[in-house]
Amino acid sequence: MVRSRHRLIRLGVLIGAVLVLGACSLIGSEDQPLTTFEPAGPFAEQIDNLFWPVFWIAVAVFILVQGAILVAVFMFRDRDGSKEAKQLHGSPKLEIAWTIVPALILAGIAVPTTAAVFELTECDPDAIEIQVIGHQWWFEYHYPEAEIDTANIMVIPAGQEVCAVMTSDDVLHNFWIPALNGKRYLVPGQTTLLRLQADEPGEYWGHCAEFCGLSHSLMRARVQAVEPAEYEAWLAEQQTAAATPVEGTDGYEGFEVFGAKGCIQCHTVRFEDDSASNIIERASFNGPDLTHFASRNVFAGAILPEEGQSRDEALKDWLADPPYIKPGSFMPDLALTEAEIDALIVWLDSME
Numbered sequence: 001m002v003r004s005r006h007r008l009i010r011l012g013v014l015i016g017a018v019l020v021l022g023a024c025s026l027i028g029s030e031d032q033p034l035t036t037f038e039p040a041g042p043f044a045e046q047i048d049n050l051f052w053p054v055f056w057i058a059v060a061v062f063i064l065v066q067g068a069i070l071v072a073v074f075m076f077r078d079r080d081g082s083k084e085a086k087q088l089h090g091s092p093k094l095e096i097a098w099t100i101v102p103a104l105i106l107a108g109i110a111v112p113t114t115a116a117v118f119e120l121t122e123c124d125p126d127a128i129e130i131q132v133i134g135h136q137w138w139f140e141y142h143y144p145e146a147e148i149d150t151a152n153i154m155v156i157p158a159g160q161e162v163c164a165v166m167t168s169d170d171v172l173h174n175f176w177i178p179a180l181n182g183k184r185y186l187v188p189g190q191t192t193l194l195r196l197q198a199d200e201p202g203e204y205w206g207h208c209a210e211f212c213g214l215s216h217s218l219m220r221a222r223v224q225a226v227e228p229a230e231y232e233a234w235l236a237e238q239q240t241a242a243a244t245p246v247e248g249t250d251g252y253e254g255f256e257v258f259g260a261k262g263c264i265q266c267h268t269v270r271f272e273d274d275s276a277s278n279i280i281e282r283a284s285f286n287g288p289d290l291t292h293f294a295s296r297n298v299f300a301g302a303i304l305p306e307e308g309q310s311r312d313e314a315l316k317d318w319l320a321d322p323p324y325i326k327p328g329s330f331m332p333d334l335a336l337t338e339a340e341i342d343a344l345i346v347w348l349d350s351m352e
């Protein structure tokens with residue numbers, strides 16, 4: 001009897017230790033790009049600075065309460081000849097104490113928490129505005145001053161505040177770059193703001209954080225912070241138009257497929273030569289702007305290329321059957337032949 005009880009306790013301790021160590025191993029690991037424990041800018045830091053004191057207060061409360069229970073269990077257990085313990089039921093002093101102390105703790109936590117909730121979304125008037133538009137299942141970024149559109153990767157200057165001015169084209173989405181700030185909703189017909197800042201250049205991963213339909217789990221986001229000079233150069237590059245392919249040159253065939261297969265119904269490409277029917281403004285359905293598609297190292301909601309896959313392999317899979325890669329995708333399977341796909345890839349790869 002005693003033996004099996006000991007074995008049970010040992011098993012319990014072991015399971016507990018595995019759970020605690022398992023949880024700890026997630027903190028700061030490189031395979032965990034969505035960790036909230038590695039703030040990379042002032043707004044994420046503000047959240048982190050709130051989290052830890054609250055966490056340690058909770059740990060103290062936990063130890064105190066569980067400790068008191070254990071003490072009561074062991075000290076006052078029924079033994080041969082033991083007297084009944086002193087009964088405290090209805091002690092006003094104790095009841096007042098354990099009502100007021102938690103109330104004070106909660107009030108103390110509520111003040112900085114409430115302030116932070118507002119501060120994290122009240123953009124500095126001098127912040128750089130970047131509009132974020134949620135789509136099933138990718139994020140679009142519009143830079144109003146430079147008048148450029150891009151997708152999946154939001155490029156920002158390091159060390160400067162960016163104000164994400166957000167909305168949704170369809171259903172609720174939620175923009176979440178854990179290293180830069182908390183989550184915030186993208187609401188159709190409304191505008192929400194979120195402050196972002198990365199202190200150092202780097203790539204910060206994110207994800208849509210609100211269930212938004214079939215491929216919600218395939219709606220990722222990236223923020224690429226670069227040196228301010230590099231940011232200016234990037235903006236200037238993105239403002240340039242795509243070269244209009246000339247018959248007989250490499251990308252021409254793919255460019256023709258693009259026109260023939262109705263890709264232009266959904267995708268904008270800004271061409272140098274606007275005399276032809278080439279300037280394709282937002283059409284009936286809004287897909288990612290492809291003018292500088294090759295400058296983006298991820299696509300299709302930042303899920304492609306997958307690890308170990310080359311860009312062209314991923315692009316081939318995508319063009320062959322988008323809804324297979326992303327269930328429910330609004331880019332249909334256009335029944336392209338292998339030759340058409342290869343031609344498209346040559347052209348798409350040229351659009352830096």
Ligand code: HEC
Nearest residue numbers: 136137138151261262263266285287288299300301330331
């Ligand atoms: C009915 C609209 C529609 C048509 C037609 C369409 N697409 Fe798309 N396309 C989309 C949408 C929407 C996405 C984004 C899908 C996602 O990430 O969930 C997309 C994504 C892409 C991407 C990845 C872009 C990125 O940066 O993520 C490429 C490349 C692309 N389409 C090429 C094409 C080509 C080439 C054709 C024609 C053969 C085509 N599309 C036809 C709607 C369309």
Ligand SMILES: [Cu+2]
Nearest residue numbers: 208210212216
């Ligand atoms: Cu989502």
